[in-house]
Amino acid sequence: MRTDLAVIGAGPAGLAASLAAAARGVRVALVDAAPEPGGQFHRQPAAGLRARRPEALHHQWRTWIRLRDGLAASSVRLLAEHHVWCVERTSDGLTVHALLGPDEEEPAEVHATAVLLATGGYETVLPFPGWTLPGVVTAGGAQAMLKGGLVVPGPTAVVAGTGPLLLPVATGLAAAGVQVAALVESAGPGRLPRHVRSLAGKFPEGAGYAARLLRHRVPFLARHTVVRAHGDDRLTGVTVAALDAHGRVRPGTERHLPCDTLAVGHGMLPHTDLAEGLGCRLDGLTVAVDGEQRTDVPGVWAAGEATGVGGAALALAEGHIAGRSIAARLRGTAPDPGQWAPAARARARMRRSAAALDAVYAPPARWTDRVTDDTVVCRCEEVTAGAVREALTLGAGDARTVKLLTRAGMGWCQGRMCGPAVAGLAGCGPTPSRRPFARPVPLGVLAEQHTEEGHS
C-alpha cells in the first residue's frame, strides 16, 4: 500500500504522532507488531480474555482511553501484526518491509513519503550467576505477561535491579496476588525521596507507589543486589546482599530469599535498528533528532524511547510534535513551533527529569565483580564470562571484537540481551550494534523479492 506517513510503533509516541498528523489531513498507516495498539506501556489484556476492569492493572488509564478513542475516530489505518524488519530508502520515498504475524512468513510492504520511527525500547538485564534459570524474567517481561495474559509465573516473587520500572512491577505483581518477598534496588536509600519526586513528574500517580508497597507489605531493600539465583532446573530462591558506597557487597549481609520468580531489570535501551539501517545519525545509543523530532535522513522522524528513554509522557509529547512537524513538512511548509509550545516545554522538562533518573539508577559500579567465570553472559550462544575475559587477553579491546572471538551476540537476539554486559566486561561503554535486519527474515521471502525486482 501507499500512504503519506508510515508510523512504526503504536505505543504512546506513535499514537500521538498518528493522531496529530491525521488531524491535519495526512494519510497515516500505523504499523505495529502486536495484535492491538498501545505498545508496551498501554499493553491491554488479550481481547479473548474479556477483561471488564483492565484499568486495575494499568497506569495512565485515562490517557489510554483518550488515545484509543482518538484512534477509533481518526482516519489512521492501523496495520497490526506487522513485524517490520527493514525500512528502505527508494527513489520515490521510503518502503517499510514487514512480515505478517504471528507466523512472520508472509511479507508486506508500505510505501510512504515520510516515516516516523516510534520503535520504543527494551529492558537491559546485567548478568549474575543463575540468571538463565527458568523463573528469572525481566521486570518488564513479568509486567507484559501480567497485563497482556493476566497471568503470573508463580506465587512468590522478588523484584530486583535498578530503575523506575521496578516500583510499578512490584506493586502490579502484588496487586495480582503475588507475594512479593522483596523489592531489591541497588540505588541508595537517600536517593529515594528525590526519585519519588521525579517519578511524580513522570507518572502523575507515581507518588502512590511507596504507599502501595507498604499496603502490600513489600520490603524495600535499597542499596541491595541479587548476587545469585538458585535452583537446578528452575528458580527456587535468590541470595541478596547489601552494597557499600562503592558498589561492593558488604561482607556478612548475604541472605537467602525463597521465591519462584525473580523479576529483574537494570534500565531500558532504545530500539535503533531501523534508524541505523536508514543511516540516521545516532547520538550515543539513541537516534539524534532536532527540535521537530527530525532525524538527519530526509523524510525520517523519530520519537519516544528511540530518541532517549524517558517514559510514556515524554513519548506522547515527542510524538505530538513529530506529527505536527510531519503534517507541515508534507505540505511543503515550515511548521511554526509556537503551535506546539506546551508540548515542547513538557518535553524539555521531562528530558531533564529522565536524565536525573538515569543518574540515580546507574547499575552498581562493581557489578562485573560478581559475574563469575562460569556465568553465561550471551544467553543465545551460551558464552560465559570466562570466555569473554579470555577474548580480552587475545587482543579484543571492544565489544565487537569480543563478539568476533567468542560468538557473544551472534545468536537469535543478535546481542540485544548481552550487549551491555559484554561492553561492561570489556571495560568500555556500550555502543550501538548494526543490525540491518531488525528481525529474522525467511530466506524465501528475500529470494522471492529478488524475482519480483526482475519483473518490475
Added chain:
Amino acid sequence: MSEPLTCDVVVVGAGMVGAACALYAAREGLAVTVVDRGPVAGGTTGAGEGNLLVSDKAPGPELELALLSNRLWAEVAQDLGKPVEYEAKGGLVVAGTPETASGLREFAAAQRAAGVTAEPVPADRLRDLEPHLAPGLAGGVHYPQDAQVMPALAAAHLLRASGARLLTGREATRVLRAPDGAVCGVRTDRGDLHAPAVVNAAGTWGGELAARAGVSLPVLPRRGFVLVTEPLPPRIRHKVYAADYVADVASDSAALQTSPVVEGTTAGPVLIGASRERVGFDRSLSLPAVRALAAGATRLFPFLAGVRAMRTYMGFRPYLPDHLPAIGPDPRAPGLYHACGHEGAGIGLATGTGLLIAQSLTGRTAALDLTPFRPDRFPPRAADLTRRTGAPSAEAEEAEQ
C-alpha cells in the same frame, strides 16, 4: 608521547595477513611489533567467511600462492589446534547447465595440471556429497583441498603464537624514512616505533599507508555482503558454490555481482556469500544484494527458503587493479614491504604471504617468484593518492561461522 620502541620489524595491521607476517617473521628470529589503529581482526578479517580456497583460482601466480598457503595452513592448524577452527571440509562447485558444466570441467582440468586435486562429479552423484542440493544440476567438481578457518580467531591466535608485541588502538600516521630514503620506523599517534623494516598489512587501508610512506599503491575496496541464517543441524557439508562464482571473482565490473557460496558452520548457522560491488566505502544495506544472495542460495539448496536469515553483514575486500596482491619489498622505499590487496582471499593467502614476507625480510630465496606481486607494478597516478584521502574510514563488519 611514550619513549620510542625499537624492534626488527613493524607490521602495520593486526588482521589475518599481519598476523601471519608476524608469525613467520618471528619464526625467523626477528623481534616483531604489530600495530593497528583498531583491535585485532577489526577490518576485512572480521568480515570474512574464512575461506581457504584453491578451487576458485585459475592456474597462475595466485593459484601457486594458494597452494603454498594451503599446505602452510594445514601445518599452522596442527600447531595451534582447535582454537582456529580449521576444517578441511572440501569444496563442491556445481554447474546449473550442461554448458557451464563443460566449462567447469575444462577449468578443473587446467587446475589439475597445476597441482590442484579436482574430482569431477557427475550430476547423479552430487547428492552423495550434498544430500540437500537442488535436483536438476548438471554436474560439479569436488575440491578436497578447500578448507576454512574462523578468521578472527585465527588472526588472534597466530598473533599470540608469534609472540609479537601487539599495540592496538594505535594509528600509524607516517612511515618514517631516513635522509637516504630508507625506512626507519613508524610514527603513531602515541609515539614512534623504530625498526629497519615496516610491513604494510593494512588491508583496505594499504593504499593510504603506502601514501604515508610516500609511495603509491592503488588499493581499492570491493564491498561484499554475507547472510547468516538461524542455527541449523549439520546439513551442508562442503563449501558449495555455483560455477559462475569464479567468473565474478575475476570480473572487473563495478556493478553488483552475486553468485552464492553456501556453507554450514560448526556453530550452526549457514553462511551465504558473496556479493561483489564497487561502491567505495558505502556501508549502507543493499537489499538488492542480499536478495540476490538469498535467491542464489535457495536455488542451490531449496530447503533454505524456510530458514530465517538472522543477520547480514558487510565488509570491504582490498583489491588491486589486476586482482593480485602486492607482496614483497618496495624498491621505491627500501625497508618497506607490502602484504596487502588480497581482495576476498586474504585469509586463505595469508600463510603463504607471511612466509614470503619473512623470506624477503631475511634475504632468503623466496618460495615463489615475487615478480607478479611487485608493489611497484602499477603506473603512479596522482589521482590515486588524492582519491583515497580520508576514504579508509571502513571498519568492516563482524564475521562469524
Added chain:
Amino acid sequence: MNPLERAGARPGPAFTVTFDGRRIEALPGRTVAAVLWAAGITAWRSTRGGGRPRGVFCGIGVCFDCLVTVNGRPNQRACLVPARPGDVIRTQEGTGHAD
C-alpha cells in the same frame, strides 16, 4: 486475588492444547507462554550447547529465549504466538530442526 479476577476477566470457554503430550487448558487470547505459565510450566526449551532449560525471559519478543515448537514449527516465540485450540506444543531441543 488472581490477575483474572483482578481485571474482571470473563474469558470465553477454555480449550485444550497439549504440551509434550500432556493435555492442558488454555484461555482464549492467551499466548502460548501465558498458557504454559497458567499451567505451572516455566521451561519449554533446552539450549543447543548445554542442554539447559529456558522459558520466558523478556516477555516481549526481543530475547528469543522462549522459543518453542508449535504444531511442528520450531523457533516460535511463545511470548508472541497466540495459543489456538488443538495446538501441539513441544519442548524445543537445540536448534529445533530434526536432522
